Amino acid sequence: MTLAPDIPLMPGQLLARGVCRHLASHAFATVEEFTPDRGKRVDVMALGPKGELWIVECKSSRADFMSDGKWEGYLDWCDRYFWAVDQAFPTDLLPEGTGLIIADAYDAEILRMAPESKVAPARRKLLTQKFAVHAARRLHALRDPDAIVWV
Numbered sequence: 001m002t003l004a005p006d007i008p009l010m011p012g013q014l015l016a017r018g019v020c021r022h023l024a025s026h027a028f029a030t031v032e033e034f035t036p037d038r039g040k041r042v043d044v045m046a047l048g049p050k051g052e053l054w055i056v057e058c059k060s061s062r063a064d065f066m067s068d069g070k071w072e073g074y075l076d077w078c079d080r081y082f083w084a085v086d087q088a089f090p091t092d093l094l095p096e097g098t099g100l101i102i103a104d105a106y107d108a109e110i111l112r113m114a115p116e117s118k119v120a121p122a123r124r125k126l127l128t129q130k131f132a133v134h135a136a137r138r139l140h141a142l143r144d145p146d147a148i149v150w151v
Contacts, residue, residue: 042057062089065093099114
């Protein structure tokens with residue numbers, strides 16, 4: 001399998017990589033830059049071993065967080081919502097009632113579990129199918145970069 005070219009990752013992407021590694025160690029499948037619905041793009045969507053859906057937004061700086069006014073629109077699209085930040089991030093900025101993950105490029109740790117708010121069954125089915133199609137198309141694009149694959 002051909003891997004992606006050596007393109008330098010942005011700080012938020014490095015956090016996402018650490019988050020995905022950590023969640024994989026807990027049997028979650030993850031997709032970065034996932035679109036659950038038109039106009040919404042989450043940094044990490046995670047599908048758990050029991051079908052649970054988690055969204056993780058990665059914030060690399062105070063300015064990055066302050067410019068994000070759309071996060072509350074993601075709450076209806078997951079069972080749990082988390083922020084992932086690095087060790088130096090001022091975590092007192094993050095809203096109560098959300099999860100907190102401290103991450104770096106290599107791993108992460110969940111410091112505060114997000115409260116659970118179950119996704120409606122019809123939406124869960126839609127999201128799970130969309131997740132599967134998105135992941136399969138990403139894999140196809142990696143294996144055959146010259147193919148026309150919509151991701």
